[in-house]
Amino acid sequence: MRKNIFLFAAALTLLPTSFSRAENCTIEWTSPASLLAPDVASTAASEIRAAISPDGNTLLWGSPDRKGGPGGWDIWMAIRLRGDWTNPEPVSFNTAAKEFDPVFSPDGKAVYFFSDRAGGEGGDDIYRVNFDAKTASFGAVENLGAEINSIANEWAPTLSSNGKQLLFASNGHGGKGGYDLFVAKRKGNGWKKISPLAGEVNTDQDEFDATWIAAGKALVFSRSNDIVAEKPINLMLACESKKSYVEPQVLGTEINVADGWNFGPADDLSELHTLLFTSHHQDAKRGGLDLYRITYRLNSQK
Numbered sequence: 001m002r003k004n005i006f007l008f009a010a011a012l013t014l015l016p017t018s019f020s021r022a023e024n025c026t027i028e029w030t031s032p033a034s035l036l037a038p039d040v041a042s043t044a045a046s047e048i049r050a051a052i053s054p055d056g057n058t059l060l061w062g063s064p065d066r067k068g069g070p071g072g073w074d075i076w077m078a079i080r081l082r083g084d085w086t087n088p089e090p091v092s093f094n095t096a097a098k099e100f101d102p103v104f105s106p107d108g109k110a111v112y113f114f115s116d117r118a119g120g121e122g123g124d125d126i127y128r129v130n131f132d133a134k135t136a137s138f139g140a141v142e143n144l145g146a147e148i149n150s151i152a153n154e155w156a157p158t159l160s161s162n163g164k165q166l167l168f169a170s171n172g173h174g175g176k177g178g179y180d181l182f183v184a185k186r187k188g189n190g191w192k193k194i195s196p197l198a199g200e201v202n203t204d205q206d207e208f209d210a211t212w213i214a215a216g217k218a219l220v221f222s223r224s225n226d227i228v229a230e231k232p233i234n235l236m237l238a239c240e241s242k243k244s245y246v247e248p249q250v251l252g253t254e255i256n257v258a259d260g261w262n263f264g265p266a267d268d269l270s271e272l273h274t275l276l277f278t279s280h281h282q283d284a285k286r287g288g289l290d291l292y293r294i295t296y297r298l299n300s301q302k
Helices: 001-005
Strands: 025-029 049-054 058-063 074-081 101-106 109-113 124-133 139-142 152-159 165-169 179-185 206-213 216-224 233-240 244-250 263-267 276-277 290-300
Touching: 025 233, 049 101, 049 263, 049 276, 058 101, 101 152, 109 152, 124 152, 152 206, 152 263, 165 206, 179 206, 216 244, 216 263, 233 263
Parallel strands: 074 101, 206 263
Antiparallel strands: 025 290, 049 058, 058 074, 101 109, 109 124, 124 139, 152 165, 165 179, 206 216, 216 233, 233 244, 263 276, 276 290
16 A cells, blocks of 8 residues: 555545544544645645654654655655744655654654665564754664564554553554554663554554554544555544553544545644644645644543
8 A cells, every 4th residue: 555655546525524422532623624734745745644843843744756855755854943834855864765654752852763774674664763853853763673573564653642652553463454553662772572452443454553642542543444455544533441442433524535545643742632644635635645634622431
């Protein structure tokens, strides 16, 4: 799926609209979805999975077809100066290989991403690079090692709000389907042995691209019948209950375009109750896939 993602031409029939309700929580949208950084980040190219630094001054995202980077799949960066985003530049740690799915650590001092550069454990591996917010510069790149990375693919790293857990997707650690979600707990400077995400999220379908929201009270994730065959993708919500994520439900038309690709969710670290995601809403789109933001209220029933 990710190999040909920028070629996707989406159908635009909408799903039935409603806010999402489950026994353990409900989510209400407090603003309509709007383009993120239109004509800067959201352009005629395809842009996927945005990340905003905790201070709100650095924006990262991936693109498989934006011109000007060293590889076909690159991570791009824009800086906020006097309220406006600067012209994007490819990040310094891009290579001729793939770099994608950036996310900031909760303290803003590191960026996690995946790459298939030489020297890894397998296909797409998860890496970490230090970030200096004052100079908007990056340090040396570090592979997270065999504790996280398999001989297959690992995608979409996300850290918990306290930085002690790493959530990611993989098709190389067993599980119920092609891609499943896994969690690793921090141990010193590394990570303990991983385990499948507890609860009802992982199935015989593909689950990937996930983010915790509201300090872990809920999870937004992507599900597809078969992402390798480029089947449609929906964004889903699961509520936390007893340290598990249960009652997965498809989010409504505020987020999802029917029969399309709706994925790449990310928590906006600079603004509470704001979700970032990738889709192609007809009334606002710039290219094949664009970046969006929407605000929400999560009501826990516990």
